[in-house]
Amino acid sequence: MNLPEPKINEKPSLYEALKTRKSVRSFNGKALDVQTLSNVLWAAYGANRADGRRTIPTARNQKDLSVYVADGNGVFLYDGEKNTLDKVLNKNILEMFASQPFMKDVPTVLIYTGSQEEHHYSIMHAGSAYQNVELYAATNGLGCVVRALFDKEAVAKELGLPASEQVIVSQAIGYEK
Numbered sequence: 405m406n407l408p409e410p411k412i413n414e415k416p417s418l419y420e421a422l423k424t425r426k427s428v429r430s431f432n433g434k435a436l437d438v439q440t441l442s443n444v445l446w447a448a449y450g451a452n453r454a455d456g457r458r459t460i461p462t463a464r465n466q467k468d469l470s471v472y473v474a475d476g477n478g479v480f481l482y483d484g485e486k487n488t489l490d491k492v493l494n495k496n497i498l499e500m501f502a503s504q505p506f507m508k509d510v511p512t513v514l515i516y517t518g519s520q521e522e523h524h525y526s527i528m529h530a531g532s533a534y535q536n537v538e539l540y541a542a543t544n545g546l547g548c549v550v551r552a553l554f555d556k557e558a559v560a561k562e563l564g565l566p567a568s569e570q571v572i573v574s575q576a577i578g579y580e581k
């Protein structure tokens with residue numbers, strides 16, 4: 405599925421984003437529309453230059469991070485260069501992230517996965533990506549929280565990741581109640 409071109413509101417300053425960023429653990433259940441999802445994904449790991457380089461720095465330009473989107477419709481893999489979302493699982497796996505009660509009202513979970521081979525820095529890349537999302541969310545009416553509290557191996561198995569790739573962390577995103 406092609407995503408709409410990301411459209412980021414230019415008004416809020418970086419200062420405002422840094423000042424208001426926080427973890428949110430209370431959601432109203434409302435789903436993200438496709439434009440908002442496109443914006444969030446672009447902030448996380450989209451291409452911001454013609455050569456395909458990203459909104460985050462990556463060690464040796466190794467694009468060894470993957471961003472999956474889990475929602476009520478299934479699981480999708482983001483391609484930041486093509487600006488597309490490809491369905492990889494026709495199954496709602498949100499329950500796998502429901503280890504905290506507020507998760508029942510979270511419409512979307514971003515799953516960061518990456519190479520765990522030597523000289524790869526995908527864990528750091530995930531940190532950069534989730535912080536970009538936190539800053540975008542803070543100034544665009546969204547709420548989010550980074551989450552490590554789930555069974556990463558079970559999710560890796562569900563996604564069919566090869567042994568060289570690990571589930572790093574997730575990020576719940578939606579609208580604050």
Ligand SMILES: Cc1cc2nc3c(=O)[nH]c(=O)nc-3n(C[C@H](O)[C@H](O)[C@H](O)COP(=O)(O)O)c2cc1C
Nearest residue numbers: 425426427428429504549550551552553554573574
């Ligand atoms: C790697 C990482 C994992 C986290 N895992 C969880 C989690 O599983 N559940 C949760 O409620 N918060 C989680 N958090 C959010 C932290 O608890 C939160 O950032 C911290 O309490 C500081 O609050 P703040 O983000 O509002 O400044 C995680 C944060 C990071 C960076």
